Amino acid sequence: MNWEALSALSAIFVPIGGAMCVVLWWIMQKIRSDVDMLEQALAAHRLHVAENYVTNGALAKAIDGVNDSLKEIFLKLDKIMDSKADKECRR
CATH class of the missing domain: 1.20.5 (Single alpha-helices involved in coiled-coils or other helix-helix interfaces)
Structure with a gap:
């Protein structure tokens, strides 16, 4: 394999890898925000139970x-x- 073929492969796979990293980062951010939202909902539920039951x-x-x-x-x-x-x- 020569340098030109390696350069062509890297020109293809580097942007694909970057795009995959961006997609994975976006998914992780979504999961983190969902976890934060669930933690807040659980805390509110625990408070409700402590006050009313x-x-x-x-x-x-x-x-x-x-x-x-x-x-x-x-x-x-x-x-x-x-x-x-x-x-x-x-x-």
């Missing part, structure tokens, strides 16, 4: 309150049923 402790406290109320209701029902049973036994 109930924590495990608060949920457990609310459930305990409901359980206590149900226990009181059943105790009252038991007293009512016992008093009715006592009245029926006295007759």
